[in-house]
Every structure is written in structure tokens, then in C-alpha cells.
Amino acid sequence: MNDITYKVDVEKLFQHVLSIEGVKHHIVDPQKLNETADYISSEFKKYGLKTNEQTFKVEGTDMVFRNIEGYMGDASKPEILVTSHYDTGDNSPGANDSGSAVAAMLEVARILASRNFSGNVRFISFTLEELGPTFEQRDRNKALELGIVDENHRYTSYHTQKMFKKFNSSVILGLTKGQPIVDVWQKAFEVVKDNLTDSEKEYLAYIIKIRSHITRTSSVGKLGLVGSDYWVKKALEVDKKIKGVINLVTIGYSTKRKNTQFLPPLMSPLLLPSYKIKARKKIGDFIAVVSDKNSKELGKIFCKNCKNEGIKLPYLWARIPFNFEKIAKWLYDMIRSDHSPFWKENIPALMITDTANFRSPYHHTKADTIDKLDFDFIKKVTQVTIATILDLS
Ligand SMILES: [Zn+2]
Known part of the structure; x- marks a missing residue:
């Protein structure tokens, strides 16, 4: 394992979730939504990253929504993106969904910024991943x-x-x-x-x-994923070069109990590459790596790093050999987060997740709180993310 990944500080991960836990919803608590955007931006600045804020409006409300970005490195190279979302549903404190992902993203940023990092990385925390x-x-x-x-x-x-x-x-x-x-x-x-x-x-x-005009394809950016869909559209306008996207979403719930893991149709561990998972006992203690046709290489690198000495993070690799349209039609669960607008444009992107509602009974409920999270698990995901970025740079 590269020594840099040893620097991941589990206490820092915990403190981030502690700071941003709470309903972050444009109707129920717009103030908390905005305070969290400010928090993420100020953390980026603290680490010495350059920051950017993308603002936009959405039909049906006067509120201004904000995607928060921090970036570093050699701007002449194609960008590696590490993404998360900071909004929540209307009743959930969102410690796992997606406080865990925001925390990991910030810790990756802090550690890379502390080194002479020569790649080109952009960290983005999207708003409005949940219902549009x-x-x-x-x-x-x-x-x-x-x-x-x-x-x-x-x-x-x-x-x-x-x-x-x-x-x-x-x-x-x-x-x-x-x-x-x-x-x-x-x-x-x-x-x-x-x-x-x-x-x-x-x-x-x-x-x-x-909703009668909504199709599976157009649901992206309409029913949800509004912030990331907006970001991708703007990136296309300026012909931004993106090497790959690591989208972290709900990465903090892990358990050693039997019969805790369910999976979407066709996502059987018997059909997919995996590492150290207890499929027969259905134990929910692994990370799921989800790739589409364009992100197979990216998935391979991420999975390789899960096996690193000192990390050894069990994984299930949902290596889907299709592009967005087919996945939207047959594997709708796989397009439910911010990697989808990237898939739609054939940009390589991974979804990294603890499988959310397929494992956690607290997903999208009032009980999605910090006490349920396994920060040693989040630490490992953070380490693998750093190792993957280093490999890609
Ligand atoms: Zn959610």
C-alpha cells in the first residue's frame, strides 16, 4: 500500500458527519442545505484547494441551488472527478446518505492536497440528488x-x-x-x-x-439527480476532458450479521467478480463497485486497490457490460445516483456504495444517523479511492 493512504484519519471522517448530519432539504430545511454547502467549500479552502460554486435555478421554486467544487493539480491533464451529494430527502438526517460520502470526499481532498500531487482532480458535492x-x-x-x-x-x-x-x-x-x-x-x-x-x-x-412525459432516460435530471445532470450539461458545453468519475454514495453501513444483504435482480455474487464476501450467509460487509460499459477499466483499478495490503476491503463488482440506455431499461436501481448523467454521455464513471436500501434498514428514514455508521469501513473506502486516483494520475 502506498504510504499516503495511511494518512486517512478516521476521526476527521467522524467529525465531518457530525458537522453535516441533519435534514438538508430545500423545502424542509433550506438553511441546513446552504450551511452544508458552505461547510464543504470552507473545508476545501482550508486544505488549499481552489474552489468554485455552480449555481442554478429549477422550475417550480425561487431557490438558488449550489454544486460545490474544489480542485487541484495540473489543469492541462484530463480531470479525475470524485463526487458526492450533500442534500437529503425530506425526513432523513442523511448521515449515511450521503454524509458518509461527503466525509470521504473531503478526506481524500485533504490528503492529496497535503502532498505534491501532480494529477488533476476535481471534487464535486452535488445538490438535489434526491427528488427534483x-x-x-x-x-x-x-x-x-x-x-x-x-x-x-x-x-x-x-x-x-x-x-x-x-x-x-x-x-x-x-x-x-x-x-x-x-x-x-x-x-x-x-x-x-x-x-x-x-x-x-x-x-x-x-x-x-x-409525470406523463417522463421516460426512464429523461428521469435523470428530472425526478432526481438534478445537480449532477446540470453539471454534466455545463461540462459538455465547454468540452471538458474527464478521465473518470468516482461517485461515492452511501458508503458507511456495514454489518457482520447474517442475512442482511439483499441485491437487485441479476446482481448475484455468483455471476460477478468479488473479493472476500460471504455470499451464502448474505453478510452485508462489502463495498459494491458499479461500472458500465465505459468504466470497466476504472472498476478494475478500484477493485485491485481494495485488495491492497493494509486495506483488504471486501467488494462485489457489478461489472455491467451495457451502456446507459440498456441499464436504465433493465437495471433501474443502478442508475439511481449521480454517476448516471455521466454514463448517459459515455463518460467513465463508477458508483461506489454500500448498496443503500439493499442492506440498511435506515436508508431514507429518520434513523439514518451517525451512530449507525462504521467509520473503519468508510476509512477503507477512502483509502481505496486515494490509491485509485494515484493509479490514474
Ligand atoms: Zn438517497
Whole structure:
């Protein structure tokens, strides 16, 4: 192992999550969202990085959204990007999703900046990875108007909670079957329709109707991934040269307990390259490395570094031999984060994740708090990320 990776400080990782834990959502807590952007930017400055802030507006709200960047190195070389997102859903403190990733990204930046690093690296923390504001605001207004949620955005009856959970699980199942996304919603609606109250029916019909133009492909940047989609569009305008992207997302939940690991369809450890994982016992203690057709080499380097002496991080490598369009159609779970806008443009990008809801019961809940995180695990992911950047530089 290169000695530089020994410098990863687990206490620093912990302190970052401690600082930024809390709901960071444009409607529920825009102040915390902005304070976190400021925090990331000031950390970059502290390490001596140059910083940049990309601001933009989104239809349906007056708020200004911010992607935060720090960069260093030789600008004549193609860039290596290390990315994370700092926003959260409307009810989650987001310690793991994606405080863990922000912490790792900052620690990579600190360590590389402390050395005479000759590569060219840009760190970006995106906003609005979670639900896009255009629909979210309209959904919330409609639900409130119909009285199916209260001012605190809680369902006003058990019936509604139960029916909408059923609707959502039908959607999740439907997304794995390759149909157009609007058909998936429509079919899920048919499943619950006969048991809905008039208000519930009106609400679901409304949210499907306003999304009727969305396809699997165009969902990127619309339903979510708004900040990263904006960033990629701007990068294309200036013909930015990107060598590869390491997108860190929810990298802090690891457990030694049996039967804790579930996986999306076709992502079986029996079919994929892996290292030190306990597939039969379904133990959720590995990192998942997800690559598309263009990022196979990148995935190979990341996985190689997982095996480094002194790190030995178990991994499952979801080495997908397809490009974005096919993945969006058949493996929708694999496009759920900020690497997707890059995949869409054939830019090599990895998703590095603990598999989120396929392992953690706390994902996207109020219980996504710092006490659940395994910082020794995050440390290893941080070390592998540094080693990978050094290999690429
Ligand atoms: Zn999330």
C-alpha cells in the first residue's frame, strides 16, 4: 500500500458527519442545505484547494441551488472527478446518505492536497440528488390541498399510509421489468385503485399525470439527480476532458450479521467478480463497485486497490457490460445516483456504495444517523479511492 493512504484519519471522517448530519432539504430545511454547502467549500479552502460554486435555478421554486467544487493539480491533464451529494430527502438526517460520502470526499481532498500531487482532480458535492423540486413541490401542495397529509407532511390516516406503501412497492417491482416508466406507475395505480378513497385516487392520478412525459432516460435530471445532470450539461458545453468519475454514495453501513444483504435482480455474487464476501450467509460487509460499459477499466483499478495490503476491503463488482440506455431499461436501481448523467454521455464513471436500501434498514428514514455508521469501513473506502486516483494520475 502506498504510504499516503495511511494518512486517512478516521476521526476527521467522524467529525465531518457530525458537522453535516441533519435534514438538508430545500423545502424542509433550506438553511441546513446552504450551511452544508458552505461547510464543504470552507473545508476545501482550508486544505488549499481552489474552489468554485455552480449555481442554478429549477422550475417550480425561487431557490438558488449550489454544486460545490474544489480542485487541484495540473489543469492541462484530463480531470479525475470524485463526487458526492450533500442534500437529503425530506425526513432523513442523511448521515449515511450521503454524509458518509461527503466525509470521504473531503478526506481524500485533504490528503492529496497535503502532498505534491501532480494529477488533476476535481471534487464535486452535488445538490438535489434526491427528488427534483419541480415535482416534489407540486406533489406536496396537492397532498396538502386534498388533506391526505398534514402541515408536517405526515399522512393523515393509516389507510393512506398503507395504500401508498403498496403503490410504492408495486412501482419498485415494476421498474425491474423494463416497461416505460409511465406504464409502471399506471399499473401500480391499478393495483390499489379499487381500495382508494376519492382523495387518494385523485392524488395518485395527479402525480402520474404531471409525470406523463417522463421516460426512464429523461428521469435523470428530472425526478432526481438534478445537480449532477446540470453539471454534466455545463461540462459538455465547454468540452471538458474527464478521465473518470468516482461517485461515492452511501458508503458507511456495514454489518457482520447474517442475512442482511439483499441485491437487485441479476446482481448475484455468483455471476460477478468479488473479493472476500460471504455470499451464502448474505453478510452485508462489502463495498459494491458499479461500472458500465465505459468504466470497466476504472472498476478494475478500484477493485485491485481494495485488495491492497493494509486495506483488504471486501467488494462485489457489478461489472455491467451495457451502456446507459440498456441499464436504465433493465437495471433501474443502478442508475439511481449521480454517476448516471455521466454514463448517459459515455463518460467513465463508477458508483461506489454500500448498496443503500439493499442492506440498511435506515436508508431514507429518520434513523439514518451517525451512530449507525462504521467509520473503519468508510476509512477503507477512502483509502481505496486515494490509491485509485494515484493509479490514474
Ligand atoms: Zn438517497
